[in-house]
Amino acid sequence: MDYQKMFSSLRKYNKEKICKICGGTDITRFAHTAKCLNCNVLVNFPYVEPREIDYLQGQISSSEYSDAQKISLSWHIESGANNHHNFTRMVCFCEDYISRDNEIETLDYGGGGGQFALVLNSLYPKSNCTIVDMIDIRLLEIYAPMNNQIKFADFENNTKKFDFIFMNDVFEHLTFPLETLELLRGKLKPNGKIFIDTPCTFWLYPITKFFSKRIHTKLLKGTVDSDHQQIWSTKSFYTICHKAGFSVMRFKRLSEYTQPPEFYLDNMGITNPILRLFGKTFFYLSPLISRNKIMAVIE
Numbered sequence: 291m292d293y294q295k296m297f298s299s300l301r302k303y304n305k306e307k308i309c310k311i312c313g314g315t316d317i318t319r320f321a322h323t324a325k326c327l328n329c330n331v332l333v334n335f336p337y338v339e340p341r342e343i344d345y346l347q348g349q350i351s352s353s354e355y356s357d358a359q360k361i362s363l364s365w366h367i368e369s370g371a372n373n374h375h376n377f378t379r380m381v382c383f384c385e386d387y388i389s390r391d392n393e394i395e396t397l398d399y400g401g402g403g404g405q406f407a408l409v410l411n412s413l414y415p416k417s418n419c420t421i422v423d424m425i426d427i428r429l430l431e432i433y434a435p436m437n438n439q440i441k442f443a444d445f446e447n448n449t450k451k452f453d454f455i456f457m458n459d460v461f462e463h464l465t466f467p468l469e470t471l472e473l474l475r476g477k478l479k480p481n482g483k484i485f486i487d488t489p490c491t492f493w494l495y496p497i498t499k500f501f502s503k504r505i506h507t508k509l510l511k512g513t514v515d516s517d518h519q520q521i522w523s524t525k526s527f528y529t530i531c532h533k534a535g536f537s538v539m540r541f542k543r544l545s546e547y548t549q550p551p552e553f554y555l556d557n558m559g560i561t562n563p564i565l566r567l568f569g570k571t572f573f574y575l576s577p578l579i580s581r582n583k584i585m586a587v588i589e
């Protein structure tokens with residue numbers, strides 16, 4: 291993928307205020323975000339330069355490697371238990387499409403520390419897990435033996451094909467979701483499928499915008515940034531899948547978090563004890579009252 295060339299189109303979109311998902315021109319801006327009134331996607335705006343370019347080349351020093359390992363490990367210590375449950379639920383969501391009896395090739399795209407392979411192998415002992423991540427050196431040594439790693443820089447030209455590609459909490463990070471889906475489509479075996487789990491907007495966004503611009507700004511600060519570049523809506527999700535030539539086989543909205551509530555409250559910069567208590571109450575009730583995630587299988 292020629293990221294620089296692709297970014298020139300995003301520069302144009304920035305100038306003309308165009309939705310990068312559906313191409314719609316009716317967008318409203320608020321703080322550092324924009325919402326498309328056609329497909330309802332919520333994006334970090336203006337669109338930022340793709341970080342992928344920085345990771346395509348360059349020698350890694352041993353200190354960079356150990357720093358990356360430390361970051362990855364501390365993330366896993368915080369989120370590993372939640373992720374274990376979440377990953378189990380994700381794999382079970384795909385149960386109808388994966389055979390336990392056959393050897394299958396799977397790809398964990400954007401797999402970070404590599405914990406997913408542990409869960410997948412546990413449920414599907416005949417699965418053969420490959421991992422690729424923009425930051426190769428985040429793959430933790432403890433999970434490395436369960437993952438065949440393809441370096442990010444080599445991925446596009448690698449000829450390996452997969453029965454199932456997993457994108458667990460990755461779709462929101464992509465600078466170019468359409469082009470990435472198209473690239474991954476070329477990596478699938480016949481009848482191959484992609485699983486996606488990604489955050490979506492829900493009632494808390496319009497409600498806070500209506501009642502308190504200050505709290506709405508904090509919510510946006512905690513959920514949309516140059517790393518979490520788009521928070522999907524159902525319509526924008528279907529739009530991008532169809533544009534990339536996929537059909538949505540299975541789709542569900544559910545409640546799912548990777549970190550404890552303090553993490554999100556800190557990210558939002560919420561220090562007021564009453565608001566924090568409200569936030570924690572919301573967090574623990576969220577399985578009953580909110581659907582902040584999309585899970586889907588596409589083909």
Ligand SMILES: [Zn+2]
Binds near residue numbers: 309310327526
């Ligand atoms: Zn749109």
